[in-house]
Amino acid sequence: MSAGSSLRRVRSGLSRNRLRIALAAIVLLSAGLVAAGSTDGLSTASEEEVPSAEPREGHTAITESGRAGTITVYGPDGDVVYYDNSRTKYFDVDPVEGEESVIEYTATDTIHSEGPTCSDPPCALNVVERVDLSTGEVEVIYERYDYKEVAGEWHDADRIDDERVLIADIVADQVFLVNTETEVVEWLWDAQSEFPVEEGGPYPTDWAHINDVEYIEEGELEGHVMVSLRNQDQVVFVDPETGMNENWTLGAEDDYDVMYEQHNPDYIPESRGGPAVVVSDSENGRVEEFQREDGEWVRSWEWSDERMQWPRDADRLPNGNTLITDTHGNRVMEVTPDGEIEWQVESTLPYEAERLETGDESAGGESARELGLESRTADAGDEDEDGLDVLGSLAGLVRSIVPHRVYNAILFVSPAWMGRPEFAAATVGILAGLSWIGLEIAWRLHDAGVGVRSPVYRSGRDE
Structure with missing residues (x-):
């Protein structure tokens, strides 16, 4: 094995590990935010709450x-x-x-x-x-x-x-x-x-x-x-x-x-x-x-x-x-x-x-x-009560991506303590986890020499 090949392998391993660490951090942070919401969430399930x-x-x-x-x-x-x-x-x-x-x-x-x-x-x-x-x-x-x-x-x-x-x-x-x-x-x-x-x-x-x-x-x-x-x-x-x-x-x-x-x-x-x-x-x-x-x-x-x-x-x-x-x-x-x-x-x-x-x-x-009421809409400069915190911004991002009706349906059936921020954290954590799994599969296939050929290719002039 050449020195250049070994160096590329080392660099590839370092890049993969950095990605693993980053994705693991996202998954753990998301899980922590969801867990925090489950213990400190809004509830009206009893008169005391x-x-x-x-x-x-x-x-x-x-x-x-x-x-x-x-x-x-x-x-x-x-x-x-x-x-x-x-x-x-x-x-x-x-x-x-x-x-x-x-x-x-x-x-x-x-x-x-x-x-x-x-x-x-x-x-x-x-x-x-x-x-x-x-x-x-x-x-x-x-x-x-x-x-x-x-x-x-x-x-x-x-x-x-x-x-x-x-x-x-x-x-x-x-x-x-x-x-x-x-x-x-x-x-x-x-x-x-x-x-x-x-x-x-x-x-x-x-x-x-x-x-x-x-x-x-x-x-x-x-x-x-x-x-x-x-x-x-x-x-x-x-x-x-x-x-x-x-x-x-x-x-x-x-x-x-x-x-x-x-x-x-x-x-x-x-x-x-x-x-x-x-x-x-x-x-x-x-x-x-x-x-x-x-x-x-x-x-x-x-x-x-x-x-x-x-x-x-x-x-x-x-x-x-x-x-x-x-x-x-x-x-x-x-x-x-x-x-x-x-x-x-x-x-x-x-x-x-x-x-x-x-x-x-x-x-x-x-x-x-x-x-003589004047209209007010969400895009008229209002600031979300979540402020500029990361979780509030994340909730806004997820809400803008997921179709409104789907977003509402998920919130309706989710646990009582799960509000918009917890849902956003869970969504990001799940996406990060799925991305991690996909990358691991792709890396294993690559290391084993298994490639995926596109069904569409450009034909050369001379074959």
Whole structure:
């Protein structure tokens, strides 16, 4: 063996060892960051772990429907006045009119055992319940067993009067009005009567994903029912007598510039500066509002910041602020008309937030046009709350590379303590580990004299 060949071999070994050391350092650092997050992460799995809140006028109710189902109510002083995690998932929550300390909510229990109510587990028990916050007494208002658990929940219910409730039924892609005293369904709208099953999500597994329903009590659309079809990227308005009012439809299938798998639209009537709709544009990572102008919906306001990841609820409060639930930003916040965050509380996977004293879906809030709100977007110079630290920057890099919907899906099923920084660290560690394995394989093949010939080559003039 020549001296030159030996020198090249030594240099190759040194280069390989440097790469090994660098990759090993990345893997170990990533593992350490993930491990640190697992012991010092956010959790609302028990009342003792629920983060404290700053004082705020009124009571704030927050539901969670992810890794741990919870409902938490903060008092004006920031203390927790009510907490429950007995159901698998919690969704819509509303104050009960005329009952100062009573709330009503929708929840789902997962049934894992086979029995009379579940022939092929897992199944779901969907409920509308009422709880007295002062006594903790819970009353089941209406319930139904459903045959599946995935996309088998009731995400929203809207009370019409003392006996009747509108329910958004994801299971059957329907909205129905039920008399909770007699349990008779008095009216039903089926999305399949208006939309082709070839559009939307996978049929029949999770086709429309109707996640919100609201009865409109006044104005031009009085008596209509507003329905959010998440997988069709549309908010529609249904006349119980004649069906869907197509001229009022907001959004269109796969028109992601308008909305992308939205949640919990809130209707603002003419008396408060509407018609307008505040909506959580979930997969686009923003909250926006649309104003009705000359027979069309026009975007009149939007808000986002660097941390916002997957908003799923937004209500305009009577004071002009907007109460926002950012599920994968792990927070509930109140944003002022100037676009500043005035109040915020951490939460693992919040679904909906309600300021109880302001009425159902904050009935006194005015439209963005009426208030003169100015839009604020994430690229307008906002600084992420993670600051300029390495982990925060890394999280931003991973989020920019991984498709938004995939990123959200992974965060939704990951452990409760794993937030965006931990996910970013884990992603980098896995990529470094896979790169290391690939290099070791390539080096072994090279040392053994095994080469890989490209199937494409340039033919010379003379062969």
